[in-house]
Amino acid sequence: MNDINSSRREFLRRATALSAMGAGAPMALNLACLSSAAAQTATDYKAIVCVFLDGGNDAVNTVLATDSPSWTRYSALRRQISSSIGLMPPGTARNPGAPGTNQKLGGVLPIPPLTAQTGRSFALHPAMTEMRDLFLARRLAVVANVGPLIQPTTKTQFYSRSVPLPPRLQSHNDQQSIWQSFSPEGSSAGWGGRMGDITAGLNGSHRILTCISASRSAVFLAGRDTLPYQIDTDGAIQIGWDWLFGAPTATQFIEQVTTANRSHFLERDQASVFARSINTERDLRNALPDKDLVGGTTAVQYAHPVTGALSTNRLAEQLQMVARMVSAQLALGVRRQVFFVSIGGWDFHSGQNDSQANQLARVSHAMSYFDQTLKTLPTGDLSASVTTFTASDFGRTIHSNGDGTDHGWGAHHFVMGGAVKGGDIYGEFPVIGVSDKKTGYDNPDEVDRAFLPKISVDQYAATIARWFGLSDPELLSVFPNLKNFAVPAQNLGFML
Numbered sequence: 289m290n291d292i293n294s295s296r297r298e299f300l301r302r303a304t305a306l307s308a309m310g311a312g313a314p315m316a317l318n319l320a321c322l323s324s325a326a327a328q329t330a331t332d333y334k335a336i337v338c339v340f341l342d343g344g345n346d347a348v349n350t351v352l353a354t355d356s357p358s359w360t361r362y363s364a365l366r367r368q369i370s371s372s373i374g375l376m377p378p379g380t381a382r383n384p385g386a387p388g389t390n391q392k393l394g395g396v397l398p399i400p401p402l403t404a405q406t407g408r409s410f411a412l413h414p415a416m417t418e419m420r421d422l423f424l425a426r427r428l429a430v431v432a433n434v435g436p437l438i439q440p441t442t443k444t445q446f447y448s449r450s451v452p453l454p455p456r457l458q459s460h461n462d463q464q465s466i467w468q469s470f471s472p473e474g475s476s477a478g479w480g481g482r483m484g485d486i487t488a489g490l491n492g493s494h495r496i497l498t499c500i501s502a503s504r505s506a507v508f509l510a511g512r513d514t515l516p517y518q519i520d521t522d523g524a525i526q527i528g529w530d531w532l533f534g535a536p537t538a539t540q541f542i543e544q545v546t547t548a549n550r551s552h553f554l555e556r557d558q559a560s561v562f563a564r565s566i567n568t569e570r571d572l573r574n575a576l577p578d579k580d581l582v583g584g585t586t587a588v589q590y591a592h593p594v595t596g597a598l599s600t601n602r603l604a605e606q607l608q609m610v611a612r613m614v615s616a617q618l619a620l621g622v623r624r625q626v627f628f629v630s631i632g633g634w635d636f637h638s639g640q641n642d643s644q645a646n647q648l649a650r651v652s653h654a655m656s657y658f659d660q661t662l663k664t665l666p667t668g669d670l671s672a673s674v675t676t677f678t679a680s681d682f683g684r685t686i687h688s689n690g691d692g693t694d695h696g697w698g699a700h701h702f703v704m705g706g707a708v709k710g711g712d713i714y715g716e717f718p719v720i721g722v723s724d725k726k727t728g729y730d731n732p733d734e735v736d737r738a739f740l741p742k743i744s745v746d747q748y749a750a751t752i753a754r755w756f757g758l759s760d761p762e763l764l765s766v767f768p769n770l771k772n773f774a775v776p777a778q779n780l781g782f783m784l
Contacts, residue, residue, distance in 0.1 A: 294764065328569050332672050334756055335625040336659075337610055338480060338508055339603070340468075341636030341652070342681035344460065346373075346644060347699035347739070348686055350416075351713075352396050352428055353720055355409045355734040356379055361469050361721040365687045378411055386592075391642040392594050394496055399423045399430075401713040408717060415593040415649040418656035426711035428704045429782045433718045433733070434748050435682065435698040435741030436466045438771035446735050455682060460491055460635070463681045468508035470768055475615060479722035480626040481511030481758060482766045487624035488514050494620050496568055501608040516628075521605040523612070524572040525639045527630045538597050551758055575616035577666045582611045583657065590653035593645045603631040604654040611658060614667040614674055624756065638692040645659040651678075655704055662706075672706030675752055676784070679745075685737045696738030701748065707755060713784045715743045746770045747780055 352362065354373065359377060368375035373620035380395030396411035397420040410430075412420050422428035436454040445451045453464055455472050456462035462472040469475035484499040488511075491498050499509040499516045517527060536777030550556045579585070588604035592596070606629035616623065631654075638774055655676065662671040683699030698718065704710070718733035718740075746767040754764055763778070764771055770778055 294366060300680070311688060320338050328475075330717055333623050333670065333758075335614055335617075335627060335674045336480070336483075336752055336756055337607070337627040337629065337676040338406050338506075339505070339607075339655070339676060339678045340464075340503075340508075340628065341634045341647075341651070341678060342464070342630050342632040343636075344463075344681035344695055345634045345647075345685055345703075346636055346640065346684040346693050347698060348684065348693075348720065349373060349375055349640075349644060350413050350648065351399075351419075351432070352411050352413075353699040353717055354396065354398070354405055354407055354411045358408070358720050364484065365720070367688075371691055373644075373691060373693070375413065376548030380420055389594055393645060399713075401430075401759070402426075402711050403713070405713065405717055408711060409716070412647050413645070415645045415726055416652040418652040422656060422659060422704060423711055425449045427706070427708065428702055429708050429710045430657075431701050431703060431748055431780065431782065432713055432715040432741060433698040433739050434701050434743045434745065435739070435742055436463065437471075437741050437746075439746035440635070441740065443732050443735055443740055447741060456698060458682060460681050460695075465507055467679050467681070468506060469510075470745070475507050477510050477512050477764050478506070478508035479753070480508040480628065481514050481516070483753055483758065484509070484514035484624075484626050485511040486758060486762055486766070487756070490623040491625075492621040494568065494571070497572070497620060497622055498515055498624065499626045499628075501628040501742060502609045502627055506630070506678050509626060509628050509729065516574035519572075519609060519613070521609050523576050523609065524569045534537065534575075547707040571620060572616065575619040576612045577615050579612070581666050582608055584616070587657055587661070588654075589725050590650055593641075593649040601650050601657075603629060603650050604657050606630075608661070609659040609692045611661045611665065614669045616663065617670075618667055636684065636692045637689070640692045655702070659704060675703065675704045675705040675707055675755060677701065677748075686734060686739065687737055694737075702781055709782050709784060712782070714780050718742065743780065744769060744773065747773055747777060750778055751780040751783055754779060 319685055354377065363374060363703065366372060368374040368376055368390060370391065375390050376395045378395045378398050382394035383391050385398065386392050391669045396414055398409070398411045399420060401410065411711040419428060431524065438452045438454060441451050454466055465471060465473045465475050471480040481499050486527060488498040490496040499511065499514055501516050502519050502521065518588050566587040588601050588608055590601040590604065610627045630645070631650060633643065636644055658676060659671060662674055663669045678701045680699060684693035685696045719731050721729065721731040721734065722737050723730045723734055746769040749768050750763050750767045753766060758766065
């Protein structure tokens with residue numbers, strides 16, 4: 289009896305697994321969108337992958353302006369001593385015996401953009417060697433000073449409140465939600481899910497595999513009709529026959545539920561939905577290539593940027609699972625997919641030197657691993673069919689609070705893939721500096737010691753969505769603030 293009760297509890301847990309991403313919706317809703325659609329073609333596949341940095345990454349130390357005026361102001365705001373968060377200038381040799389992480393890492397890594405910005409030069413954090421290489425190989429682009437905006441906003445307009453502003457700036461939960469859905473916490477649909485609503489019909493009988501999280505629950509993937517599908521780093525969450533511990537009574541129970549003739553239409557629908565959920569999980573497991581074919585456990589090991597110690601990179605594990613899903617797309621007959629992965633630990637109020645270096649090393653390794661893996665999938669090179677981009681709650685303050693930073697607004701982000709016009713910086717890179725009434729210095733790109741965004745999330749996301757296949761009317765329906773920006777600025781130009 290105890291074995292049967294244990295099996296029953298496990299059965300109920302797994303029966304709800306597919307709805308875990310549906311904001312509490314029953315499993316039936318997660319599969320209600322399954323229907324017939326056009327057959328897959330071998331060449332028409334596109335996927336986007338959102339890499340969300342939970343907590344608000346410090347963009348000032350991620351992508352840096354290194355021209356003399358910028359570096360002078362940067363150095364004054366973030367002093368290069370062992371207890372501060374100031375990074376070392378380009379060309380500084382690594383010094384493993386130094387007392388501070390910034391000195392141990394050496395200088396920032398120059399990235400000359402294809403399109404020059406007059407008088408400016410740029411670099412990446414020294415822990416981002418792989419992403420520097422991706423930039424130089426034109427596989428990666430930087431999009432400067434992105435953040436939530438309702439319309440173009442100047443510093444004067446911000447302080448006079450003469451234009452509408454995004455609500456609840458600097459709030460973690462609300463800004464995560466606004467980045468993903470354009471509404472504060474409590475929103476029910478995100479722009480990834482809304483794109484899924486439009487494109488799910490291209491995925492045939494596996495519409496449920498349109499919006500997929502290999503991480504946590506995220507409103508980004510929830511649409512009005514399309515609900516997210518949850519996977520883990522081992523693949524599909526098992527809800528079929530093989531997790532029943534060999535209990536014959538439990539197996540018989542499932543067979544009765546899914547095959548019995550029912551008189552009531554709700555019973556019939558429930559049985560049909562559950563049968564299809566098992567079939568989806570089975571189809572996915574059968575289609576996924578083995579981990580060893582995408583690098584295995586060795587490929588997701590990264591080296592600590594200071595100590596060199598190897599450990600598992602959880603972000604790389606998530607992207608490895610996404611790579612396996614991408615490889616399975618032809619067998620599953622899907623043509624459009626939206627993925628979500630995430631990595632926490634970016635709220636650097638203190639101890640930023642060590643923490644951010646390690647976090648950026650993880651991201652750099654994971655992005656490089658993913659790009660290389662997409663080129664060598666068992667089903668062929670799909671790197672031009674997948675676009676990966678970063679997002680985060682917000683940027684952080686330009687000045688240091690000692691050994692950390694506080695919540696800000698605008699931030700720099702990355703877009704990667706074979707369809708990306710890489711090796712360049714898109715948007716106007718902001719002036720670094722904090723306004724000071726005593727000296728009369730005024731930085732037009734700064735409000736409340738943070739970057740005032742020049743590019744909205746709507747513009748950033750719509751540029752990716754246009755490549756994904758959305759038409760102009762569809763873009764305006766998914767991105768509510770896009771209409772407030774001039775038509776030429778609605779496409780930032782970083783996609784082929």
